[in-house]
Amino acid sequence: MSHWIIAPVVLPALAAAVMVIALRGNLALQRAASLAAILALNAIALALLKASPTPEAYFLGDWPAPFGIVLVLDRLSALMLALLAGLALPVALYAIGSGWDAKGAHFHPLLQFLLMGIGGAFLTGDAFNLFVFFEVLLIASYGLMIHGGGGARTRAGIQYIAFNLLGSSLFLFALALLYAVTGTLNMADLAAKLPGLPQGDTALLRVAAVLLILVFAIKGALVPLQFWLPGTYANAPGVVAAMFAVMTKIGAYATLRFGTLVFPPDLPATGPLLADLLYPAALATLAVGAIGTLGAGTLPRLAAFAGIASMGTVFLALSAFTPASTAAALYYILHSTLATALLFLVADLVTRRRAHARLSPAPAIPTSGPIAALDFAAAIALVGLPPLSGFLGKLLVLDALRDRAALAWTALLLASFLMLVGQARAGSILFWKAEPADPAPTREPLALAAAFALLAALAALTLAAGPVTDWLAATADALHDPAAYIAATGLEDA
Amino acid sequence: MEALLASAIGTLTAVGIYLMLRLRSFPVILGLTFLSYAVNLFIFAAGRLAVNAAPIIGTPGPHADPLPQALVLTAIVISFGMTAVMMIMAIGGHLAAGHDRIDLDRRNDQP
Numbered sequence: 369m370s371h372w373i374i375a376p377v378v379l380p381a382l383a384a385a386v387m388v389i390a391l392r393g394n395l396a397l398q399r400a401a402s403l404a405a406i407l408a409l410n411a412i413a414l415a416l417l418k419a420s421p422t423p424e425a426y427f428l429g430d431w432p433a434p435f436g437i438v439l440v441l442d443r444l445s446a447l448m449l450a451l452l453a454g455l456a457l458p459v460a461l462y463a464i465g466s467g468w469d470a471k472g473a474h475f476h477p478l479l480q481f482l483l484m485g486i487g488g489a490f491l492t493g494d495a496f497n498l499f500v501f502f503e504v505l506l507i508a509s510y511g512l513m514i515h516g517g518g519g520a521r522t523r524a525g526i527q528y529i530a531f532n533l534l535g536s537s538l539f540l541f542a543l544a545l546l547y548a549v550t551g552t553l554n555m556a557d558l559a560a561k562l563p564g565l566p567q568g569d570t571a572l573l574r575v576a577a578v579l580l581i582l583v584f585a586i587k588g589a590l591v592p593l594q595f596w597l598p599g600t601y602a603n604a605p606g607v608v609a610a611m612f613a614v615m616t617k618i619g620a621y622a623t624l625r626f627g628t629l630v631f632p633p634d635l636p637a638t639g640p641l642l643a644d645l646l647y648p649a650a651l652a653t654l655a656v657g658a659i660g661t662l663g664a665g666t667l668p669r670l671a672a673f674a675g676i677a678s679m680g681t682v683f684l685a686l687s688a689f690t691p692a693s694t695a696a697a698l699y700y701i702l703h704s705t706l707a708t709a710l711l712f713l714v715a716d717l718v719t720r721r722r723a724h725a726r727l728s729p730a731p732a733i734p735t736s737g738p739i740a741a742l743d744f745a746a747a748i749a750l751v752g753l754p755p756l757s758g759f760l761g762k763l764l765v766l767d768a769l770r771d772r773a774a775l776a777w778t779a780l781l782l783a784s785f786l787m788l789v790g791q792a793r794a795g796s797i798l799f800w801k802a803e804p805a806d807p808a809p810t811r812e813p814l815a816l817a818a819a820f821a822l823l824a825a826l827a828a829l830t831l832a833a834g835p836v837t838d839w840l841a842a843t844a845d846a847l848h849d850p851a852a853y854i855a856a857t858g859l860e861d862a
Numbered sequence: 863m864e865a866l867l868a869s870a871i872g873t874l875t876a877v878g879i880y881l882m883l884r885l886r887s888f889p890v891i892l893g894l895t896f897l898s899y900a901v902n903l904f905i906f907a908a909g910r911l912a913v914n915a916a917p918i919i920g921t922p923g924p925h926a927d928p929l930p931q932a933l934v935l936t937a938i939v940i941s942f943g944m945t946a947v948m949m950i951m952a953i954g955g956h957l958a959a960g961h962d963r964i965d966l967d968r969r970n971d972q973p
């Protein structure tokens with residue numbers, strides 16, 4: 369198995385390079401190569417998922433662990449990789465079916481570079497390498513965000529870049545502090561060394577921990593650092609916004625990884641610091657997302673705020689840092705990535721067919737039946753109504769937060785109600801209050817099929833909830849007892 | 863030397879944050895550049911300050927920590943590339959909008 373661990377990084381990188389150099393200007397071949405690479409990525413991700421119950425390390429250049437860069441495959445990284453590959457397939461199909469990839473050069477190579485960066489960020493076991501993969505995925509996302517061009521999109525892109533460059537600087541400050549205190553940036557090595565940290569260095573370590581959480585909060589769009597998200601996602605091409613649904617989850621992934629491995633709640637130097645910071649921020653994120661859903665002026669903006677609310681739910685579950693709450697958060701990450709992506713695709717299908725993007729009556733959308741059904745399903749999934757996986761996900765989160773029910777349950781249920789009203793308002797304006805118009809149908813069977821594939825994935829996640837939650841519970845247990853992870857890198861646990 | 867380096871990092875950070883809070887894209891880019899200079903010095907200082915120490919084992923005398931030097935090289939390359947990307951975007955935005963304000967108009971959600 370060992371060399372396959374690097375395949376999710378190498379394969380998209382090679383595919384992107386071949387597309388840029390050999391297939392330049394040949395869209396048909398680029399589409400075929402992109403789909404082939406994503407199918408191969410899916411196969412690799414599934415094979416890695418099967419092999420992941422025992423953590424395994426891959427030593428780049430065969431340097432031993434704290435000295436070289438190490439990639440670690442464990443249940444969590446394999447799960448996130450599978451989610452990434454599973455999302456990339458419908459997104460690429462939708463881009464082809466809707467013709468988005470023909471509206472500017474290099475859509476498919478940039479998508480592959482994005483997959484490379486995200487896959488690397490999930491796999492790496494080195495904190496500085498995590499920063500490098502963040503930059504790889506960000507620079508690809510800058511290109512994708514302004515794909516298709518246009519003044520408003522470019523200017524929204526400047527804000528997005530500025531916010532993320534600031535985040536990168538904070539990340540570097542945090543890493544330098546960590547290195548100054550411990551002399552290592554290998555995550556397993558940090559986990560082994562931090563419990564024995566001298567008393568005088570704990571203040572510096574706490575500063576580094578808070579800076580890191582700030583960086584992950586920017587990525588995860590946690591209030592008060594969510595300002596970049598609505599403008600970026602609402603102005604990005606719909607298909608790119610759908611792919612970006614997995615990018616906020618990187619913030620959640622990194623928080624989970626650092627919060628259980630490097631700064632676990634039983635570490636004396638930081639203690640419950642992360643939980644204390646994340647809990648109120650998650651509640652505020654939920655509130656902002658729900659109110660934004662209610663007040664959004666366009667469907668893409670509504671989808672962006674629904675995405676923020678889902679991150680609030682994820683972080684609310686994460687902030688408890690118990691195995692049960694971690695498993696619930698993981699299930700909600702899987703669900704909300706697919707559901708948010710679906711809503712962004714629906715928003716794109718709708719806005720490209722309407723006279724204007726505002727949520728006010730406009731001539732009816734030709735052949736709106738399937739699109740309305742998709743919007744209805746995405747809304748149900750994101751609000752958390754039965755029968756889709758959103759209901760199960762929220763149920764798991766509520767169940768895991770029993771001990772803080774008064775505040776967390778109230779916030780979660782109230783936010784769900786506000787989102788229900790917001791989604792119902794948007795759906796009824798878009799599909800019921802339409803003015804009569806001549807139907808001149810735009811047929812995009814492949815794009816619709818891609819959106820329905822996401823819906824099918826949500827349904828599968830619901831039907832297979834039993835085995836999936838069992839697997840996630842084992843993942844959460846492994847995260848909260850990282851001895852096997854540290855042992856895989858060949859380092860001594862303290 | 864510690865006081866000099868610390869105050870230099872502090873001044874660069876302060877200048878960077880001040881410029882980043884401006885409304886035009888050019889000062890914002892300059893501010894981010896200053897911030898990246900500050901963080902590069904900061905990473906360098908994370909390996910402890912040493913004078914006349916080579917980062918090569920096998921040479922005589924005290925050794926400097928080579929790892930922050932490698933880290934800072936990576937950080938410099940990345941921040942250089944990112945600044946270039948943002949510069950291009952700012953020029954594109956300026957040409958498209960006719961001004962280089964960094965805030966978005968209220969009703970420009972639809973590209």
